[in-house]
Amino acid sequence: DAGVIQSPRHEVTEMGQEVTLRCKPISGHDYLFWYRQTMMRGLELLIYFNNNVPIDDSGMPEDRFSAKMPNASFSTLKIQPSEPRDSAVYFCASGTRETEAFFGQGTRLTVV
Amino acid sequence: AQKVTQAQTEISVVEKEDVTLDCVYETRDTTYYLFWYKQPPSGELVFLIRRNSFDEQNEISGRYSWNFQKSTSSFNFTITASQVVDSAVYFCALRKIQGAQKLVFGQGTRLTINP
Numbered sequence: 001d002a003g004v005i006q007s008p009r010h011e012v013t014e015m016g017q018e019v020t021l022r023c024k025p026i027s028g029h030d031y032l033f034w035y036r037q038t039m040m041r042g043l044e045l046l047i048y049f050n051n052n053v054p055i056d057d058s059g060m061p062e063d064r065f066s067a068k069m070p071n072a073s074f075s076t077l078k079i080q081p082s083e084p085r086d087s088a089v090y091f092c093a094s095g096t097r098e099t100e101a102f103f104g105q106g107t108r109l110t111v112v
Numbered sequence: 113a114q115k116v117t118q119a120q121t122e123i124s125v126v127e128k129e130d131v132t133l134d135c136v137y138e139t140r141d142t143t144y145y146l147f148w149y150k151q152p153p154s155g156e157l158v159f160l161i162r163r164n165s166f167d168e169q170n171e172i173s174g175r176y177s178w179n180f181q182k183s184t185s186s187f188n189f190t191i192t193a194s195q196v197v198d199s200a201v202y203f204c205a206l207r208k209i210q211g212a213q214k215l216v217f218g219q220g221t222r223l224t225i226n227p
Contacts, residue, residue, distance in 0.1 A: 031213050033214065033215070042217060042218075042219045042220060043203065043217040043220075044217075045214050045215070045216075048213065048214055050213070055212070055213075056212060056214060089155065091157065093157075093215075095213075097213060100145075100147060100159045100162050101159075101215055102159065103149075103156065103157035103159075104156075105155070105156050106155055106156065106157075108155075
């Protein structure tokens with residue numbers, strides 16, 4: 001298995017632009033998580049899905065952030081409009097109730 | 113609420129020294145999982161171990177060992193005979209077994225092994 005695949009690996013965008021981060025979970029995993037990592041706040045959970053249904057989105061910072069999981073093999077995290085304070089590394093992870101979470105390589109987002 | 117505390121922000125040791133990373137957790141759940149992840153300079157998060165709250169046996173894997181003590185809510189990680197390649201940020205994390213499946217991470221400990 002190729003593991004959790006995230007794209008792009010790096011994204012540089014201008015303030016106000018829309019940003020879409022993509023994630024392909026490991027086949028057979030029914031949980032998918034989006035985390036954000038910053039120096040100030042560490043690793044924080046933004047949202048997670050179970051069987052493609054959002055379960056807990058309490059970590060989504062504000063309405064500018066949205067996440068979807070249209071099917072079991074794909075999820076997106078969208079920021080519209082982006083702001084410099086959104087600059088961070090965004091991780092996608094997948095797993096099951098019986099396993100650990102497997103993390104993707106992350107997307108490093110820079111908003112200038 | 114669940115909380116994980118890694119009080120050591122940074123640790124620096126000389127190669128071949130033993131080093132212990134501390135992890136203290138808080139939870140009202142009677143069943144839970146504890147984890148350790150490693151984040152090397154390349155940035156990915158690498159799973160190291162998962163421990164079930166039912167099982168307080170210590171675990172050893174090569175130079176790595178873990179000490180789980182429910183009485184003190186601690187899950188400490190020791191690297192024996194450290195090597196430069198062990199340099200990384202190490203995260204301790206907590207998750208319920210039943211209910212919400214989200215991982216709650218500590219702030220991480222940056223470990224530097226000097227040659």
